[in-house]
Amino acid sequence: MSALRPNALDRDRRDRRQAGADARLPLHEQGAGSEIGQLIRDQEFAQFQALIHGEAGIWLAPVKRTLLVGRLSGRLRDLGLASFGEYYERVVADAAERARMLDHVTTNETHFFREPRHFEFLAEEVFPRWRAEAEEGGRPRRLRIWSAACSTGEEPYSLAMALLRTFPPGSGWDLEILATDLSTRVLDLAQKAVWPLEKSREIPEAELKAFMLRGIGPLQGTMKAGPEIRELVHFAHLNLNDAEYPAIGEFDLVFCRNVLIYFAAAAREQVVGHLLEHLAPSGYLFLGHAESLSGTAFPVRSVIPNIYAHRGARTGREAGR
Numbered sequence: 001m002s003a004l005r006p007n008a009l010d011r012d013r014r015d016r017r018q019a020g021a022d023a024r025l026p027l028h029e030q031g032a033g034s035e036i037g038q039l040i041r042d043q044e045f046a047q048f049q050a051l052i053h054g055e056a057g058i059w060l061a062p063v064k065r066t067l068l069v070g071r072l073s074g075r076l077r078d079l080g081l082a083s084f085g086e087y088y089e090r091v092v093a094d095a096a097e098r099a100r101m102l103d104h105v106t107t108n109e110t111h112f113f114r115e116p117r118h119f120e121f122l123a124e125e126v127f128p129r130w131r132a133e134a135e136e137g138g139r140p141r142r143l144r145i146w147s148a149a150c151s152t153g154e155e156p157y158s159l160a161m162a163l164l165r166t167f168p169p170g171s172g173w174d175l176e177i178l179a180t181d182l183s184t185r186v187l188d189l190a191q192k193a194v195w196p197l198e199k200s201r202e203i204p205e206a207e208l209k210a211f212m213l214r215g216i217g218p219l220q221g222t223m224k225a226g227p228e229i230r231e232l233v234h235f236a237h238l239n240l241n242d243a244e245y246p247a248i249g250e251f252d253l254v255f256c257r258n259v260l261i262y263f264a265a266a267a268r269e270q271v272v273g274h275l276l277e278h279l280a281p282s283g284y285l286f287l288g289h290a291e292s293l294s295g296t297a298f299p300v301r302s303v304i305p306n307i308y309a310h311r312g313a314r315t316g317r318e319a320g321r
Contacts, residue, residue, distance in 0.1 A: 044084040057241030057267030110151040112202035127166040142174040148256040150179035153190030160229035180238035193225035258288035
């Protein structure tokens, strides 16, 4: 790998495939699947609907029937099965295949520095205030961030770049990012930290030059996260739909963006409750642009749209910077 230069982009689609790009697009952008997939019966769809809801908290409305077909038809072909009924029996009996099924059903489209307003809020308000508080002895020089649905890694590595801009190596800060996801497949890709070079367009030029490496030789057409940001990010498997989460501690920032929209109401309420349990008293919860806690019973208040703090906690806008 060599230092990345943003004007040296190779947009060859072959390189995109070599890098293992994994953004799953809506079905209408993928193609509708195979003939076998068109024959899913009402009962079979209902069985998968209930199973996926029970395992992952995701509710597939009837309009998602074609999506389910497109996502799972390949597994039927690979296993030599003649119907979705046979595949359902296989999934119920085989935990490993059940995990593969969930990998295929979940959506993993993501981008670097997605929703820039969130990163501006961190860079302009939160990080400077926390640094000043630490210099005055008002808080420890430690920050923990949880990327609760990290997909192929763009979000946690974006957060790592944002952290190091304010808290560079050698500044005395203990920085940690926990990145979790339901899908073991995307976690494997995220840990490799390699993406198609065309995704460099999503990264601000200063961060691109400072923290990303350009692939050479057999890795030409790709980029890789540099060691400074890779050492901040730790990956783990976690199902947000589980009744209890492992002992992961409290976090100053919790990112769970563009995930809750896929959960049924009861599962969504349970997940938000867990996220708030792991949010530090002075921390912030970040949701996606289409997600809101307004009108809910959760003890939170909106700081800016889609960013929440514990009700009663004093943030910079109340406490001063």
